Amino acid sequence: MLARYREPSTARSIFELCVSMIPFVALWVAACWVAQYSYLGAFVISALNGGFLVRLFCIQHDCGHGSFLGNRTASDWIGRILGVVTLTPYDVWRRTHSIHHSHAGDLGRRGIGDVMTLTIEEYHQRSAWGRFLYRAYRHPLVLFGIGPAYLFFLEYRLPIGLMGQRKYWFSAMATNAGIVAILSIIVWFGGWQALFLVFLPSTLVAASVGVWLFYVQHQFEDTQWDSAPDWQVHEAALHGSSHYDLPPILRWFTANIGIHHVHHLYARIPFYRLTEVVRDHSELATHARMSLMESFKCASLDLWDEKSRKLVSFAAARRLAA
Helix, strand or coil: CHHHHCCCCHHHHHHHHHHHHHHHHHHHHHHHHHCCCCHHHHHHHHHHHHHHHHHHHHHHHHHHCCCCCCCHHHHHHHHHHHHHHCCCCHHHHHHHHHHHHHHCCEHHHCCCCCCCCEEHHHHHHCCHHHHHHHHHHHCHHHHHHHHHHHHHHCHHHCCCCCCCCHHHHHHHHHHHHHHHHHHHHHHHHHHHHHHHHHHHHHHHHHHHHHHHHHHHCCCCCCCCCECCCCCCHHHHHHHCCCEEECCHHHHHHCCCCCEHHHHHHCCCCCHHHHHHHHHHCHHHHHCCEEEHHHHHHHHHCCEEECCCCEEECHHHHHHHHC
16 A cells, blocks of 8 residues: 555655755855854854754665665665765665664564663663663663764764674775765864854754654654564554654654654655655554654653553653562
């Protein structure tokens, strides 16, 4: 049923790329200029520009699935170029994200391309130090603040998880070289202040928003986790991914990625056609739907309870144990 939505429009894809990239570059230039007169003004412009950087990452995401253009080679090269802007080595990320799609919700195959999630039993089997580290990892300040900065500035500089393959080392090092080139240009024309007032704010905002989106699309109370042989890829896609129903302006900046259950069911659908799916299939429009306000409580969910088949907080886990 969903296969008929998979064909991208080349003209529409190029249009979406232009209306994302041109304002992003223009706001970077504007922030560099404003920095001569107002540090605060430059910072605010750059922080707001994080929205366009999120959208560019979402386009890169579609390139990785081969859904942005009909020509896979062209999609891949657009993705690699965008990977320099988003600080993400494209080929490395495409492989780890493919693993995420093929094993999302599988308790036996966690660890690559996902947010670390323990069951209640696994948590209690850890040492006191291990429980402390997990609690620290799941703290919102780490997950959505320190974590995104570490991920995009440090971890992505190496092909973590794929260290033994030359192809992924080349992807990471080529991306690093491109990043150095872009940063050199920024510093050359705008000075070191441009690095801290223009580059850093937009990147940090985009990184935190991106991690939040990825988190809330799978880490919600009624998500689904199973172990083999009960785990099934389409069951996990439909029930383990949310429909994050954002306000229109946020939906545009996040390139409809909130329609995540449909994306996991059929990843080859271009982002601008996901709205057609929920328009034509009301059962998908209402399934696993979550509003912006409802999503904030997901930040307090930490452990998978295999008995109630729900994601619960540490406090709820203590009550269950008692």
